[in-house]
Amino acid sequence: MAFEYAPAPESRSIVDIKPSYGLFIDGEFVDGHGSAFKSINPATEETLAEIAEADAADVDKAVKAARRAFRTWSRMPGKERSKYLYRIARIIQERSRELAVLESIDNGKPIKESRDVDVPIVAAHFFYYAGWADKLEYAGLGANPQPLGVAGQVIPWNFPLLMLAWKVAPALACGNTVVLKPAETTPLTALLFAEICQQADLPAGVVNIVTGAGDTGQAVVSHPDVDKVAFTGSTGVGKAIARAIAGSDKKATLELGGKAxxxxxxxxxxxxxxxxxxxxxxxxxxxxxxxxxxxxxxxxxxxxxxxxxxxxxxxxxxxxxxxxxxxxxxxxxxxxxxxxxxxxxxxxxxxxxxxxxxxxxxxxxxxxxxxxxxxxxxxxxxxxxxxxxxxxxxxxxxxxxxxxxxxxxxxxxxxxxxxxxxxxxxxxxxxxxxxxxxxxNTFNKFDPASPFGGYKESGYGREGGRQGLSAYLKAGA
CATH class of the missing domain: 3.40.309.10 (Aldehyde Dehydrogenase; Chain A, domain 2)
Structure with missing residues (x-):
């Protein structure tokens, strides 16, 4: 017997999508110098917003802002950094419905997945790494592990907000600063996260978000003042990134494709x-x-x-x-x-x-x-x-x-x-x-305390858990 379900749509009224968005650099939204592009609702093909594109000069500006912020953020006691992470986690919970609706509109995924899976795990990652911020000496990297510096992070379109959390939370907990490029087809929750950073009074420059396509990502990865590259995406692009940073002193984690x-x-x-x-x-x-x-x-x-x-x-x-x-x-x-x-x-x-x-x-x-x-x-x-x-x-x-x-x-x-x-x-x-x-006897279960990553052409490095801290720290004495 087939059941017929009456429509049960979630209201869009909680989300206020602006006509256009700029780049988030040094704690403020600014104009980009590249050609603007449109974010499309994949369920209807309607244009949601016009998004600024960051060129190499914009990326350079973001990296410089992150480098300035690193001087104070990295020296801040871990217990103080943790307060910001806890604050971000709580704001994410408070705005969870707004984030879930926006993610489903921009990405196309069902609201019950955004609401019940993505956003709760996002908040959990910030809570989890907030707890690590003042305990880094127990991460297995020596008595006084040190942050790497500026992390350049490039994330995909399939889990826009969740991939952001996987990368930003451990980076900040360890004392690094971030320049993040979201996928060009799903930038809206990353830009809302920028507003959450403002709401949490995160120091300017600690998180910078530059939107754009492949050229913007390449500018982030290849910038000479980026100390760590974190990428999630296709194996082909991952290989290109590995070649681009070969011979440099950049650390990298690559989480690539799979055929499980x-x-x-x-x-x-x-x-x-x-x-x-x-x-x-x-x-x-x-x-x-x-x-x-x-x-x-x-x-x-x-x-x-x-x-x-x-x-x-x-x-x-x-x-x-x-x-x-x-x-x-x-x-x-x-x-x-x-x-x-x-x-x-x-x-x-x-x-x-x-x-x-x-x-x-x-x-x-x-x-x-x-x-x-x-x-x-x-x-x-x-x-x-x-x-x-x-x-x-x-x-x-x-x-x-x-x-x-x-x-x-x-x-x-x-x-x-x-x-x-x-x-x-x-x-x-x-x-x-x-x-x-x-x-x-299960599948696709994730926990912030559990490491995730692959072998062979699925990449290298781990995200999540204590192991995820090593990607953003260098060994202390």
């Missing part, structure tokens, strides 16, 4: 596993670097898993991101939608069987239905390339060793999932899988 294996054994709780599969690939429209985009299911239960998975996919609701009933929102941009469509067509051309539940998509905006491919081999591009959309490739295996071999047969190594009732098997698989994060 979600492995279901025959003794798994199948209904629970199906929920984990759905959450692993369709959460945030599949715009997740650690998405479980490859399902490896043991042959003896493959038919049962697929039958239950298809039935569950048929209940997913695609539509208005601000509707509280929506499970899958809009694809972030026309460019990303074109890539997803192209790879899906290649999957069909290569002989895989494509299936999607009956799904009425809105006429305006960028949309793609939840899709699963069966009959997939490891040679298929949809099993090798990062689609970064709501597309699942299904492969089967017979033995644990075969599952390990197939799971590791990828240039990526960011995450994996294991579904089984045997604790010994979980430990064995976690030891053999070349992935930075291995979830057991």
């Amino acid at each position: 294996a979600n492995i279901v054994f025959d003794d798994a709780a199948i209904d629970q596993a199906v929920e984990g599969i759905v959450g692993g690939i369709f959460f945030n429209q599949g715009h997740v670097c650690c998405a479980g985009s490859r399902l490896l299911v043991q042959e003896s239960v493959a038919d049962e898993v697929m039958a239950k998975l298809k039935r569950r996919m048929g209940t997913l609701r695609v539509g208005d991101p601000l509707d509280k009933n929506t499970d899958i929102g809009a694809i972030n941009s026309a460019e990303q939608l074109a890539r997803i469509r192209a790879l899906a067509e290649i999957g069909e051309d290569e002989g895989a069987e494509r299936w999607a539940p009956p799904c009425e998509l809105p006429s305006a905006g960028f949309w793609f239905p939840p899709t699963v491919f069966t009959g997939v081999s490891q040679a298929h591009r949809i099993a090798r390339d990062e689609v970064f959309g709501p597309v699942l490739s299904v492969l089967t295996f017979r033995t644990p060793s075969e599952a390990i071999e197939k799971a590791n047969n990828t240039p990526y190594g960011l995450s994996a999932g294991v579904w089984t009732e045997k604790g010994s098997r979980i430990l064995h698989m976690a030891n053999e899988l070349r992935a930075g994060v291995v979830w057991a």
